[in-house]
Amino acid sequence: MPPPRPPPPPPAASPAANPRRRRSNEPESTHPARPAGRGRDRRTVQRRRLRGVHLAELGPALRRRHARPARAAAARAGRATAPCRGQRAERRAYRARERRSPGRQLPRAAGHERDQHRRRRRHAGGALKPCTRGTAVSRTLHRKPTPRPAQRGSVAIVVGISLAVLVGFVGLALDGGRLYVTKTELQNAADSCALAAAYELAGAPSIATEAFASADAAATTVAQKNRVGFQGDAIASADVTVEFSNALSGGAWLSAGSGPGGDARYVRCTIQRNGITPWFMQLLGFGDQSVAALATAALAPSQRSCGLPMGLCVQPGSSAPDYGYVVGNWYSMNFQDTGGSASYSGNFRWIDYNPGAPTPGCPGGGAAELACLMAGSGQCDLPPPIAGNCSSGGTPGCVGQNGNVNSMEAAYNSRFGLYKSGSGSYNVSSAPPDFTGYEYSTENWGLGRDAYNGDAGNGVSNFRSARAAHLPAVDLSWVIPAFFNNPYNASTTAQHASAGANRRLAIVPILDCTGFGGGTLAPIRAYACVLLLDPYRKDGGNNVISRLEYRGLANLPGSPCASWGVAGDASSVGPLVPALVQ
Numbered sequence: 001m002p003p004p005r006p007p008p009p010p011p012a013a014s015p016a017a018n019p020r021r022r023r024s025n026e027p028e029s030t031h032p033a034r035p036a037g038r039g040r041d042r043r044t045v046q047r048r049r050l051r052g053v054h055l056a057e058l059g060p061a062l063r064r065r066h067a068r069p070a071r072a073a074a075a076r077a078g079r080a081t082a083p084c085r086g087q088r089a090e091r092r093a094y095r096a097r098e099r100r101s102p103g104r105q106l107p108r109a110a111g112h113e114r115d116q117h118r119r120r121r122r123h124a125g126g127a128l129k130p131c132t133r134g135t136a137v138s139r140t141l142h143r144k145p146t147p148r149p150a151q152r153g154s155v156a157i158v159v160g161i162s163l164a165v166l167v168g169f170v171g172l173a174l175d176g177g178r179l180y181v182t183k184t185e186l187q188n189a190a191d192s193c194a195l196a197a198a199y200e201l202a203g204a205p206s207i208a209t210e211a212f213a214s215a216d217a218a219a220t221t222v223a224q225k226n227r228v229g230f231q232g233d234a235i236a237s238a239d240v241t242v243e244f245s246n247a248l249s250g251g252a253w254l255s256a257g258s259g260p261g262g263d264a265r266y267v268r269c270t271i272q273r274n275g276i277t278p279w280f281m282q283l284l285g286f287g288d289q290s291v292a293a294l295a296t297a298a299l300a301p302s303q304r305s306c307g308l309p310m311g312l313c314v315q316p317g318s319s320a321p322d323y324g325y326v327v328g329n330w331y332s333m334n335f336q337d338t339g340g341s342a343s344y345s346g347n348f349r350w351i352d353y354n355p356g357a358p359t360p361g362c363p364g365g366g367a368a369e370l371a372c373l374m375a376g377s378g379q380c381d382l383p384p385p386i387a388g389n390c391s392s393g394g395t396p397g398c399v400g401q402n403g404n405v406n407s408m409e410a411a412y413n414s415r416f417g418l419y420k421s422g423s424g425s426y427n428v429s430s431a432p433p434d435f436t437g438y439e440y441s442t443e444n445w446g447l448g449r450d451a452y453n454g455d456a457g458n459g460v461s462n463f464r465s466a467r468a469a470h471l472p473a474v475d476l477s478w479v480i481p482a483f484f485n486n487p488y489n490a491s492t493t494a495q496h497a498s499a500g501a502n503r504r505l506a507i508v509p510i511l512d513c514t515g516f517g518g519g520t521l522a523p524i525r526a527y528a529c530v531l532l533l534d535p536y537r538k539d540g541g542n543n544v545i546s547r548l549e550y551r552g553l554a555n556l557p558g559s560p561c562a563s564w565g566v567a568g569d570a571s572s573v574g575p576l577v578p579a580l581v582q
């Protein structure tokens with residue numbers, strides 16, 4: 001086989017072969033052109049010339065020489081070696097850019113135009129890549145992307161659809177919060193309404209009919225003291241409903257005018273708020289809303305109660321629960337106020353709840369301590385009843401007796417609104433009166449019992465009526481002679497109304513007085529509610545007669561005694577206080 005023919009020598013350099021483009025203001029370069037092949041061998045120049053050149057551009061000999069390894073590589077890769085249509089287009093675009101934006105170039109020797117052009121093309125994009133035309137992948141890769149349809153306005157559609165949801169969430173937050181605040185305000189009003197009504201249900205075991213009317217009026221008045229709508233609107237009386245029942249569940253709820261019955265000890269207060277227009281939810285079709293609150297209250301024994309320093313003795317031969325006492329009956333205490341030891345007879349005694357120990361707030365001991373308790377709130381935090389006997393002092397539930405009862409007169413009579421003249425005496429501020437000072441005796445209440453809510457038949461007001469009218473202690477014709485040397489000043493109706501409190505309905509212990517006296521202690525068996533009937537008075541000598549009316553055990557439903565403190569449980573001994581039960 002003959003050796004391959006060497007390539008023809010390059011043509012002589014000619015200034016006009018491929019003149020370099022220059023700027024209009026650029027002078028001609030005076031540098032001589034570099035001859036081809038200087039400083040490098042012929043094979044190196046030929047290799048660089050062929051780099052990046054397609055086989056179709058070579059001569060037949062070089063084409064055969066260089067096509068064999070290229071075809072073998074293409075066969076192994078499974079690709080053709082012909083340039084793709086896109087590559088030729090890229091080449092033409094590159095040449096056009098070169099013509100439009102020529103750079104600063106030095107003069108080249110003849111025959112180097114193609115080599116310089118290919119060198120620029122190699123730096124711009126590298127060697128030509130083999131074509132993969134004809135396969136599904138190549139058609140997918142070289143396919144011109146189809147323009148997507150116009151998307152203008154899609155965001156507005158999404159926002160429009162989301163607007164209803166956004167309004168719903170805003171409405172739940174604002175309108176729902178508004179309804180919740182209104183519900184809370186109505187619940188506070190319903191709680192106070194029910195407690196006020198339950199307070200008026202105090203009475204005998206069979207609650208009087210007029211007590212329900214008073215409870216209804218008190219409940220409505222207290223409910224209207226509250227406000228709703230962020231404290232901006234008043235509660236109308238028509239929105240308040242007060243009902244009574246004898247059972248918390250399962251019983252009939254009746255209004256005050258429907259005759260609920262004397263055993264209806266539960267009161268329910270319902271307050272309705274209508275016509276609440278939503279702020280945002282009305283955009284979604286929601287109309288006016290209604291909110292209601294309900295509360296149920298009853299009287300319950302208090303955890304903390306205060307009692308007077310006096311006690312009832314167990315009737316001989318009697319037993320629990322009332323130990324021989326009858327509701328509505330009058331009972332007296334007779335003793336001699338001689339300035340020393342007192343001899344007692346009758347049904348109750350002066351007592352000391354903490355024998356041998358001082359009482360907080362009432363120092364001094366003896367009669368001064370008892371007078372302090374009588375003029376004040378009484379003995380609070382009462383000990384519980386006990387079933388056994390008292391063996392020694394300091395045992396809870398065991399009380400002592402103080403023989404000296406001096407200074408009890410002024411303190412006892414302050415509860416009737418009667419204040420003795422002189423310095424250091426009690427007054428309306430230091431010893432508040434009851435709501436009424438009207439006293440009862442056999443002279444003005446010939447019935448001799450049931451002064452609390454009975455009828456003597458002579459036109460004299462019972463205690464409940466006198467308290468409602470704030471009657472003062474004006475019928476003193478039978479009392480003044482005893483006070484002639486040291487007269488009393490009676491409180492006025494206005495003073496009873498403004499400064500009055502429950503001072504004549506009080507709690508006292510029921511004692512086992514067997515051997516009571518001197519150093520012998522008496523055990524507490526129960527606590528009773530009593531009504532103080534008349535002031536402390538003497539019968540012309542030193543004999544003192546004081547009467548009270550028994551109103552039942554203090555912790556029974558319907559007891560008229562009232563106290564302050566938190567409601568307790570069934571084991572509590574205090575008088576009944578209003579308490580929420582639902």
